[in-house]
Structure formats: C-alpha cells, structure tokens
Amino acid sequence: MTILDGKKTSNDIKEEIAAKVSKMKERGEKVPHLAAIIVGSDGASMTYVNSKVQACKKVGFESSLYRLSSTVSELELLAKIQELNENDDIDGFIVQLPLPPQIDTQKVLNAVDPEKDVDGFHPTNFGKMALDMTSFIPATPFGILELLERYDIPTKGKHTVVIGRSYIVGRPMSILMGRSGFPGNSTVTLTHEFTKNITQIISQADIVIIAVGIPNFLKVEMIKDDAVIIDVGITRVPDEKAEKGYVIKGDVDFENVSKRASFITPVPGGVGPMTVSMLLKNTLLARENHRR
Numbered sequence: 001m002t003i004l005d006g007k008k009t010s011n012d013i014k015e016e017i018a019a020k021v022s023k024m025k026e027r028g029e030k031v032p033h034l035a036a037i038i039v040g041s042d043g044a045s046m047t048y049v050n051s052k053v054q055a056c057k058k059v060g061f062e063s064s065l066y067r068l069s070s071t072v073s074e075l076e077l078l079a080k081i082q083e084l085n086e087n088d089d090i091d092g093f094i095v096q097l098p099l100p101p102q103i104d105t106q107k108v109l110n111a112v113d114p115e116k117d118v119d120g121f122h123p124t125n126f127g128k129m130a131l132d133m134t135s136f137i138p139a140t141p142f143g144i145l146e147l148l149e150r151y152d153i154p155t156k157g158k159h160t161v162v163i164g165r166s167y168i169v170g171r172p173m174s175i176l177m178g179r180s181g182f183p184g185n186s187t188v189t190l191t192h193e194f195t196k197n198i199t200q201i202i203s204q205a206d207i208v209i210i211a212v213g214i215p216n217f218l219k220v221e222m223i224k225d226d227a228v229i230i231d232v233g234i235t236r237v238p239d240e241k242a243e244k245g246y247v248i249k250g251d252v253d254f255e256n257v258s259k260r261a262s263f264i265t266p267v268p269g270g271v272g273p274m275t276v277s278m279l280l281k282n283t284l285l286a287r288e289n290h291r292r
C-alpha cells in the first residue's frame with residue numbers, strides 16, 4: 001500500500017512554479033497575480049482562502065484578497081467581479097464558494113471572464129473541458145489527475161467510480177477520467193444520493209474517488225482488493241481535545257480501508273494541498289495567456 005503524499009507533491013509543484021516565476025523576474029516580466037473574493041467569514045472558507053494567499057507568496061506571485069460582507073447584494077458582488085475582469089493587472093481570480101443564500105451562485109460564476117476563471121467553473125471552461133479543448137481544469141480534479149500521473153497509477157481501461165456529483169469535484173472528475181489520454185481512458189460510473197446498489201457498484205471499482213462530505217462513509221468491506229482510493233472529503237468534526245476544537249475527517253475510514261487499498265490519499269495531507277498548487281498552476285497559465 002502506498003500513501004499518496006499530497007503535501008510533498010504539492011510542495012514539489014510549488015517549487016517548480018517558483019523556479020518559473022524567478023525566471024520571469026529575471027527577464028523583467030510581470031509575475032502572475034491571483035485575486036480572491038470571499039463573501040462572509042465562514043471559518044473553513046477563510047482558512048482555504050488564506051492558504052491560497054500564502055501559497056501565492058511562497059511562489060512569488062502577487063495576490064489580492066477582497067473581503068465582502070455576508071450581507072452583500074448580488075449586484076455589488078457582480079460589480080466587484082466586473083472590476084476584476086477589467087483590471088489588467090490581475091491575471092486570474094476566484095470567488096470562494098459557498099456563497100450566501102441571497103446570491104445566485106451560477107449567475108456569479110457566469111460573470112467571471114473565462115480567461116481569468118482559474119477555478120474553471122465558468123460554463124465556457126467547463127464545456128471546453130468536456131470537449132477536450134484546452135481550458136482551466138477545476139483545481140481539485142486537476143490535483144487528483146496530477147497525483148495519479150506523478151505516482152504513475154494506471155487508469156486506462158480501469159473502472160473508476162466517482163461518488164458525489166458536485167460541480168466542483170464529482171462532475172468534472174467523471175468527465176476527466178473518461179477523456180482520452182493519461183490519466184484518463186477509464187470507464188466511469190458517477191454515483192450520487194439516488195444511486196441504487198451503490199455498495200455493489202463500489203465493489204467493482206478499480207479506482208474510487210469520493211467527495212460526499214460524510215466522515216467514514218467508505219468502509220473496508222465496500223472496496224475490492226488493491227483498489228485505488230482518492231478521498232476528497234474535508235469535514236470539521238468537533239473534538240474538545242483538539243487544539244482548534246475540531247479535527248478534520250475525510251470520507252474514508254482510512255485506518256481500515258488503507259489495509260486493503262493499493263494506493264490511498266490521507267486526510268489531511270492528500271488531495272487538499274494539491275488543490276492549492278493546481279490553482280497556482282492555472283494562474284501561471286492565465287499569466288502566460290494574458291498578453292493583452
């Protein structure tokens with residue numbers, strides 16, 4: 001059994017990006033600039049956004065953080081997006097999700113200039129991804145592909161079962177694993193809350209990618225011997241003994257599942273850190289394409 005070390009891989013990628021940024025600086029070129037909009041002060045969202053800003057500093061990118069009140073109107077948020085679309089200094093930006101209920105998330109994502117949409121959530125980029133055209137691939141699925149590639153895990157002809165159909169993880173992952181090339185060429189089953197016989201389907205999986213946000217959902221008796229297990233869950237479970245008052249739990253019963261799997265991602269330290277590095281990679285790409 002091999003643990004897929006997302007933290008180390010993520011650091012390797014950051015070093016590769018930092019080396020490219022140094023060269024850009026040597027040539028007197030502008031370095032990539034990532035901006036993030038966060039609405040409200042949800043603890044988990046703040047942590048994620050702060051780690052994205054920190055990562056920018058680490059690789060030598062510029063970054064800007066725009067904090068809007070949880071009571072902001074949709075119109076005000078759309079105006080901020082328009083401002084960032086038009087700001088030529090910014091190469092890419094993200095709107096951290098989830099957004100408060102008064103805001104139509106899809107309307108907001110549709111307002112982002114696709115050329116600056118480093119999260120890959122705009123319909124243009126999502127469509128391009130499905131059509132095998134060059135695009136910004138959403139950071140978490142992109143990070144999973146990168147882990148599969150760097151650990152040289154075979155995917156061709158394998159049965160990949162994706163659990164959860166969110167627009168951020170499950171849906172794009174199901175498209176990407178079925179595309180041609182490596183990692184891809186998989187036979188994909190996308191499962192969700194209404195899937196019948198889900199345990200039977202999971203038992204046939206060579207690769208399981210789970211993103212449901214339910215701690216310990218995937219149990220050892222559900223998987224087949226030597227399955228590859230990718231755990232995208234990050235749930236804060238209250239724990240008085242923990243320093244922060246909570247512990248982070250994945251969707252997989254790691255202790256037992258790891259005994260039967262061939263490769264497995266830990267939580268924390270698996271997919272999570274990869275997301276941040278792949279966002280940086282998309283921002284570098286946005287900078288390289290941004291020659292207006």
Ligand code: GUN
Nearest residue numbers: 094095096097098119139
């Ligand atoms: N919320 C959870 N994951 C993500 C992500 O990858 N991007 C953004 N913008 N929000 C998120």
